[in-house]
Amino acid sequence: MGKDLNGRELGNGISQRADGNYMARFVDCYKKRQTFYGRDLKELRRKLEKAKYESQQGINSLGGSIILLEWFEEFLQLYKVDKVKDTTVYRIRQTFSPCKKNRISMMKLQDIRAIHVQQLVNEMDENGFSYGTIRTLKYLLSEMFKKAIGNGYIVINPCDAVVMPRKVTYEPRFLTEQEQEMFLEVAKEYSHYDIFCAALSFGGRIGEVLGLKWGDIDFQRKKMHIQRTLHYSRVNDDEPCHFFFTSPKTETSDREIPLLPETEAILKRVHKKQLRNRMLYASQWKEEAPFDDMVFTTQKGMPIRYGDVNRTIKSVIVKANLQEEELAKIEGREPFILKPFSPHCFRHTFVTRCKKNGVPYETIQPYVGHSEKEMTAYYNHEKQEIDVSTLNKISFLGVV
Structure with a gap:
C-alpha cells in the first residue's frame, strides 16, 4: 500500500512524491509498467482504474496516443493498399477527406465518442453534403473503428450510436429542351462547347468524357470504348494536384457502346480542330504518356480539368441569363431564367431524353453504364442488350 507525505494509506500502486505530486503504477497485460502522475488524487485514481480496466480488456496501450488521422493511414496500409484497386484507395481517401477539416481527425482514438462522430455527421448535413456521401463516410469510420477494436486500441465502436440525418430524395437535375437550347446557343462561344455536346450526345460521366482517347473510338465499326476516368486532384496530402486516370466507376461502367450519329459528328469536328x-x-504542343492521344485537350494538347468545365458552365449560365433578361425587357415579358447545374446534369438529360422517347431501360442501362443499384427500380436485369435502333431515332442536340 502506498502512502502520502503524512503517512496516510493511498491504496495499491499509489504514492506521493517529495514534490507533492501523486504517482500511480501498475503492470499491464503486456508486462509493461504504466506510470501516471498528477496533483489531483481523485483524478489520478480515475486514470489508474481506467488503465487497469483497459488492460484487462486487452486494449493496446498505443490506443491512448494514436489519433484518428494516424489510424486512417495505418488502416489503409494494413487493410486496403495492395488488397483493393488503386482507384478504390483513392475513393476511400476522398470519402475520409471531410474528417480532415473537423477536429475529430486530431482526436485520440480512445477519446472519440459517438457524440463526436454525430457532430461531424450533423455538420456535413448542414453544409449540404448528400445523404449518400455522409452514409459512405459513416460506413468507412465504422469499419476503421471495428479494426481498431480488433487491434485492442478501443473497446466500443462510436458509430453504433450515430443517427443519420433524414434522407431527402431529390429529383435528378436535367435540362429541359428550352434550357438546353438556351445554354448551347451561348456555349458555342466557349472552348468547352464540344465537351458539352459530347456529354449530352451519349450520357457519359464527365470524367469518362474527358478521359476519352482516340484509340477508344472506332469510326469504322461505329463503336466507342469507355474504359477510364480522368481526374485532376491530389491523391496524398504531401503531393500537388495532378492528372491521373482511374478505371470507370463500376464494373458495368467499362463498356463498348454504339457510336451514335450525333456523337460521331462531334468527334470528327473535334478531330479537325x-x-x-x-x-x-x-x-x-504537349503530348506525354499516359496523356497522349486524348480526344479533348486544351489548344496546346493538355488534358482538361473537371473544375475548368464546371466553371465554364457557370459562366455560360450567367451570360445566358443576362442576355435573356435584356431580350425579355425588349419583348415586354418575364425572362426565362436558366438555373445552375453541374456537368453531371448532361448525363441525366441524356437519360431523360431516352425515357421520354420510349427507349427501354434495358437499353439505357448498358449504354450509360449504370450499376444495377442505380437502376434497380426500372429493369429486368436478365436483358442487357443495347438496341441501337431506338437510340438512333433520337436527336439529343436538336438543331444545334
Missing part, C-alpha cells in the same frame, strides 16, 4: 491546333502550336 485538334489537327489545326497541332499545326498552329507545333513546338508548344
Whole structure:
C-alpha cells in the first residue's frame, strides 16, 4: 500500500512524491509498467482504474496516443493498399477527406465518442453534403473503428450510436429542351462547347468524357470504348494536384457502346480542330504518356480539368441569363431564367431524353453504364442488350 507525505494509506500502486505530486503504477497485460502522475488524487485514481480496466480488456496501450488521422493511414496500409484497386484507395481517401477539416481527425482514438462522430455527421448535413456521401463516410469510420477494436486500441465502436440525418430524395437535375437550347446557343462561344455536346450526345460521366482517347473510338465499326476516368486532384496530402486516370466507376461502367450519329459528328469536328491546333502550336504542343492521344485537350494538347468545365458552365449560365433578361425587357415579358447545374446534369438529360422517347431501360442501362443499384427500380436485369435502333431515332442536340 502506498502512502502520502503524512503517512496516510493511498491504496495499491499509489504514492506521493517529495514534490507533492501523486504517482500511480501498475503492470499491464503486456508486462509493461504504466506510470501516471498528477496533483489531483481523485483524478489520478480515475486514470489508474481506467488503465487497469483497459488492460484487462486487452486494449493496446498505443490506443491512448494514436489519433484518428494516424489510424486512417495505418488502416489503409494494413487493410486496403495492395488488397483493393488503386482507384478504390483513392475513393476511400476522398470519402475520409471531410474528417480532415473537423477536429475529430486530431482526436485520440480512445477519446472519440459517438457524440463526436454525430457532430461531424450533423455538420456535413448542414453544409449540404448528400445523404449518400455522409452514409459512405459513416460506413468507412465504422469499419476503421471495428479494426481498431480488433487491434485492442478501443473497446466500443462510436458509430453504433450515430443517427443519420433524414434522407431527402431529390429529383435528378436535367435540362429541359428550352434550357438546353438556351445554354448551347451561348456555349458555342466557349472552348468547352464540344465537351458539352459530347456529354449530352451519349450520357457519359464527365470524367469518362474527358478521359476519352482516340484509340477508344472506332469510326469504322461505329463503336466507342469507355474504359477510364480522368481526374485532376491530389491523391496524398504531401503531393500537388495532378492528372491521373482511374478505371470507370463500376464494373458495368467499362463498356463498348454504339457510336451514335450525333456523337460521331462531334468527334470528327473535334478531330479537325485538334489537327489545326497541332499545326498552329507545333513546338508548344504537349503530348506525354499516359496523356497522349486524348480526344479533348486544351489548344496546346493538355488534358482538361473537371473544375475548368464546371466553371465554364457557370459562366455560360450567367451570360445566358443576362442576355435573356435584356431580350425579355425588349419583348415586354418575364425572362426565362436558366438555373445552375453541374456537368453531371448532361448525363441525366441524356437519360431523360431516352425515357421520354420510349427507349427501354434495358437499353439505357448498358449504354450509360449504370450499376444495377442505380437502376434497380426500372429493369429486368436478365436483358442487357443495347438496341441501337431506338437510340438512333433520337436527336439529343436538336438543331444545334
